[in-house]
Amino acid sequence: MSLAAFxxxxxxxxxxxxxxxxxxxxxxxxxxxxxPERGFMLAALTGDLxxxxxxxxxxxxxxEMRADAQLFSYSYxxxxxxxxxxxxxxxxxxxxxxxLSEVVDELATTPKTRxxxxxxxxxxxLGPSERYAYLKLATGALRxxxxxxxxxxxFAAWASLPLTEVEEIWHALQPPYLDLFAWAAxxxxxxxxxxxxxxxxxxxxxxxxxxxLSTLDPAAYAAEWKWDGIRIQAVSDGGTRRLYSRTGEDIxxxxxxxxxxxxxxxxxxxxxxxxxxxxxxxxxxxxxxxxRKTVTPAMLRSHPAGLRLYDVLIWNGEDLRDQxxxxxxxxxVKAVAPLGPRIDLSPELTFQTWEDxxxxxxxxxATVIEGVxxxxxxxxxxxxxxxxxxxxxxxxxxxxxxVLMYAQRGHGKRSGYYxxxxxxxxxxxxxxxxxxxxxxxxxxxxxxxxxxxxxxxVERFGSVRSVARSKVVEVAFEGLNRSTRHKSGVAMRFxxxxxxxxxxxxxxxxxxxxxxxxxxxx
Amino acid sequence: MAKPPLLHPxxxxxxxxxxxxxxxxxxxxxxxxxxxxxxxxxxxxxxxVMATRQTLDIMAIRYGEDFAQSRQPAESPTRIGDVTVSFHxxxxxxxxxxxxxxxxxxxxxxxxxxxxxxxxxCLPFEPVPCDIFVTEATFALxxxxxxxxxxxxxRLLASVAAFPERSHLIGAYALGKAQRVIAExxxxxWDAPIHIHGALQRLCDYHxxxxxxxxxxxxxxxxxxxxxAGAIVIAPPSAFAATWAQRxxxxxxxxxxxWMQVRARARQRGVELPLILSDHVDWPHLTATIAExxxxxxxxxxxxxxxLMRWCELTQRAARPLHLVGYExxxx
Numbered sequence: 001m002s003l004a005a006f007x008x009x010x011x012x013x014x015x016x017x018x019x020x021x022x023x024x025x026x027x028x029x030x031x032x033x034x035x036p037e038r039g040f041m042l043a044a045l046t047g048d049l050x051x052x053x054x055x056x057x058x059x060x061x062x063x064e065m066r067a068d069a070q071l072f073s074y075s076y077x078x079x080x081x082x083x084x085x086x087x088x089x090x091x092x093x094x095x096x097x098x099x100l101s102e103v104v105d106e107l108a109t110t111p112k113t114r115x116x117x118x119x120x121x122x123x124x125x126l127g128p129s130e131r132y133a134y135l136k137l138a139t140g141a142l143r144x145x146x147x148x149x150x151x152x153x154x155f156a157a158w159a160s161l162p163l164t165e166v167e168e169i170w171h172a173l174q175p176p177y178l179d180l181f182a183w184a185a186x187x188x189x190x191x192x193x194x195x196x197x198x199x200x201x202x203x204x205x206x207x208x209x210x211x212x213l214s215t216l217d218p219a220a221y222a223a224e225w226k227w228d229g230i231r232i233q234a235v236s237d238g239g240t241r242r243l244y245s246r247t248g249e250d251i252x253x254x255x256x257x258x259x260x261x262x263x264x265x266x267x268x269x270x271x272x273x274x275x276x277x278x279x280x281x282x283x284x285x286x287x288x289x290x291x292r293k294t295v296t297p298a299m300l301r302s303h304p305a306g307l308r309l310y311d312v313l314i315w316n317g318e319d320l321r322d323q324x325x326x327x328x329x330x331x332x333v334k335a336v337a338p339l340g341p342r343i344d345l346s347p348e349l350t351f352q353t354w355e356d357x358x359x360x361x362x363x364x365x366a367t368v369i370e371g372v373x374x375x376x377x378x379x380x381x382x383x384x385x386x387x388x389x390x391x392x393x394x395x396x397x398x399x400x401x402x403v404l405m406y407a408q409r410g411h412g413k414r415s416g417y418y419x420x421x422x423x424x425x426x427x428x429x430x431x432x433x434x435x436x437x438x439x440x441x442x443x444x445x446x447x448x449x450x451x452x453x454x455x456x457x458v459e460r461f462g463s464v465r466s467v468a469r470s471k472v473v474e475v476a477f478e479g480l481n482r483s484t485r486h487k488s489g490v491a492m493r494f495x496x497x498x499x500x501x502x503x504x505x506x507x508x509x510x511x512x513x514x515x516x517x518x519x520x521x522x
Numbered sequence: 523m524a525k526p527p528l529l530h531p532x533x534x535x536x537x538x539x540x541x542x543x544x545x546x547x548x549x550x551x552x553x554x555x556x557x558x559x560x561x562x563x564x565x566x567x568x569x570x571v572m573a574t575r576q577t578l579d580i581m582a583i584r585y586g587e588d589f590a591q592s593r594q595p596a597e598s599p600t601r602i603g604d605v606t607v608s609f610h611x612x613x614x615x616x617x618x619x620x621x622x623x624x625x626x627x628x629x630x631x632x633x634x635x636x637x638x639x640x641x642x643x644c645l646p647f648e649p650v651p652c653d654i655f656v657t658e659a660t661f662a663l664x665x666x667x668x669x670x671x672x673x674x675x676x677r678l679l680a681s682v683a684a685f686p687e688r689s690h691l692i693g694a695y696a697l698g699k700a701q702r703v704i705a706e707x708x709x710x711x712w713d714a715p716i717h718i719h720g721a722l723q724r725l726c727d728y729h730x731x732x733x734x735x736x737x738x739x740x741x742x743x744x745x746x747x748x749x750x751a752g753a754i755v756i757a758p759p760s761a762f763a764a765t766w767a768q769r770x771x772x773x774x775x776x777x778x779x780x781w782m783q784v785r786a787r788a789r790q791r792g793v794e795l796p797l798i799l800s801d802h803v804d805w806p807h808l809t810a811t812i813a814e815x816x817x818x819x820x821x822x823x824x825x826x827x828x829x830l831m832r833w834c835e836l837t838q839r840a841a842r843p844l845h846l847v848g849y850e851x852x853x854x
């Protein structure tokens with residue numbers, strides 16, 4: 001596959017609306033392309049090409065050598081996608097059409113210091129849609145409307161293989177997947193997970209409420225707290241220990257204190273939390289340890305991590321995923337006991353009726369609990385978000401009425417709309433910004449907000465518009481942290497615009513004191 | 523500039539005190555000069571209106587014969603008060619004109635909307651030397667480099683050939699873009715009937731009456747579903763959301779607009795086949811036009827004025843944004 005053909009495929013995938021149409025394009029590509037091109041194509045779509053040294057800031061720097069920085073910034077603001085902006089703004093040069101494998105190979109093997117020259121030379125010798133494909137490849141964020149799962153399921157359909165079997169071994173495979181395609185062709189056996197301690201697909205829940213639950217028999221379900229940390233999978237396999245995020249990313253390096261404690265042989269499902277003695281710290285504390293490649297001894301002392309376990313997938317070589325929840329739970333209870341205080345069990349809740357559970361949900365013993373989890377006692381451990389066996393019943397969000405203050409254009413599929421909003425509440429007779437939200441609204445509400453911004457701009461600061469202080473929105477959020485960075489002294493967690501309050505005049509929006517009271521309660 | 527300019531912005535639009543008239547006002551005024559027939563520039567309800575004969579005809583088609591109290595076709599340079607005004611082709615849509623306003627010491631050209639790519643549907647842009655050039659900035663970002671129309675028409679025809687069982691529905695605004703798509707298709711050799719939405723009928727008829735060959739046009743309401751397999755249908759974009767679109771077999775939704783160069787815009791509209799076809803200047807044409815005219819000052823009416831201001835700064839040209847409100851920011 002040449003880069004131009006790859007660019008055409010990306011374009012067609014992006015503009016083909018139906019899933020079926022996208023699958024058809026992909027299966028045609030699997031048939032038509034030779035190895036290793038099709039493997040690289042598949043890896044590009046599943047996000048498994050590890051070319052991540054190419055950072056947005058590197059690309060910005062290169063572009064600013066070719067175009068005025070300010071014009072570039074206006075353009076990016078308008079287009080809303082870095083790769084697309086660069087592909088369109090880059091000056092026209094000669095045209096070439098290298099094979100995909102050549103491009104992938106050189107991006108993967110070129111030393112970091114020589115990358116800028118390599119990328120510039122490539123961009124100089126490609127047409128706009130090839131530049132786009134090249135940059136998407138280099139940054140690893142294709143965003144062409146094809147999820148990794150869709151790409152894998154198209155592959156499984158094309159190869160006439162069960163998707164679950166493909167998913168199961170996926171994390172141990174390496175692009176360009178020659179062994180996988182050989183398995184599909186029937187010329188080789190199923191590639192066994194070569195790496196030790198592989199990641200297994202995680203079971204996810206769907207949201208529920210009292211109405212939905214009332215149709216179900218409470219005796220058939222177990223319940224436990226929903227802890228507000230990050231969901232992880234802890235795997236210890238023949239001496240190899242790994243901690244995975246729920247998407248399969250290896251985060252072991254950031255949590256050596258946990259890895260050290262993983263003296264078992266099996267695959268466990270649980271929540272990573274920051275724990276000081278018996279008390280679980282708020283999510284903000286955990287955030288400080290995430291996204292770090294290494295962790296300092298001081299951080300290990302001030303922010304000690306712990307593991308609270310929900311489930312067991314594999315134990316001492318036995319795969320338990322087909323067993324019912326109750327059976328796995330019994331194994332888990334025994335398994336946890338010797339692991340010591342920093343690894344413990346997420347306790348089951350006792351309830352007879354859904355109303356009992358509703359009462360528990362309203363009065364959790366700790367603020368880091370964000371609701372309850374409900375699990376069918378006879379359910380096996382299934383990959384993905386299957387509707388039915390597992391439910392999450394989150395606590396209701398906090399709500400305030402705030403006044404729209406500033407707006408910026410959105411990016412990605414929101415580009416062209418004013419969709420990033422800063423809102424504020426009253427402090428005396430002055431509005432102070434308390435947060436930013438860029439989702440939560442419906443498409444119709446977005447159009448309404450966009451129109452409001454365009455017609456009520458009172459001032460412009462570069463890409464930011466200051467709007468007339470007349471639009472009230474109801475903001476929902478999950479929690480509140482103290483903040484020294486914000487003038488208001490508070491920072492919201494997960495704020496989103498719940499609805500537009502055109503029925504409410506700006507003067508009747510909430511006051512900062514309402515938020516401060518909430519902070520004191522927490 | 524030592525002498526006061528002949529025009530200045532007012533809430534109603536650009537105003538000429540020496541001639542007591544407005545150009546493309548967005549509110550009703552006693553005397554208006556109109557550059558072209560798009561509804562954000564040509565509004566009904568003015569006292570006296572001066573425009574090209576074609577623009578006056580188009581306004582009458584859109585708003586009825588009584589769209590203004592009196593009308594005057596612009597034919598040769600005309601004196602109004604203390605200034606002389608003249609109309610020059612803008613290459614945007616049928617009847618579109620730039621308006622030159624001059625006194626013995628100053629000439630301002632208000633370009634309205636304009637394009638530099640020749641089209642079969644209107645007269646080409648005429649460069650008019652001037653002291654102040656008033657320009658639009660709709661596509662004033664260096665990312666807008668519109669491909670030649672024949673490239674886009676070839677993509678459309680390739681898609682029609684690839685999906686013979688489907689119909690192709692092309693969204694195009696009723697004045698200019700629709701006829702442009704039809705004329706470009708004819709130029710590319712597509713001679714089958716083209717089906718048009720009822721909202722396009724009168725403006726297409728008017729183009730034909732003005733001597734622009736659009737070939738065989740047929741109302742899109744005639745015929746049964748299977749007749750539209752392999753057919754090309756043109757409609758205003760708003761028609762696609764209506765039940766009107768259900769009569770066509772598995773339609774490929776296309777949209778003809780300069781905005782289609784930005785993928786997210788195309789996807790937001792649910793467009794499957796974006797056609798980059800614009801009746802405005804793109805960045806290279808816009809900047810080349812300013813360089814060619816080399817006016818003492820550039821005034822910017824609407825669009826991405828920040829970016830064009832920056833370009834003027836980089837090329838050391840005096841420029842100012844007018845921040846006129848009421849012009850469509852992003853419709854094309």
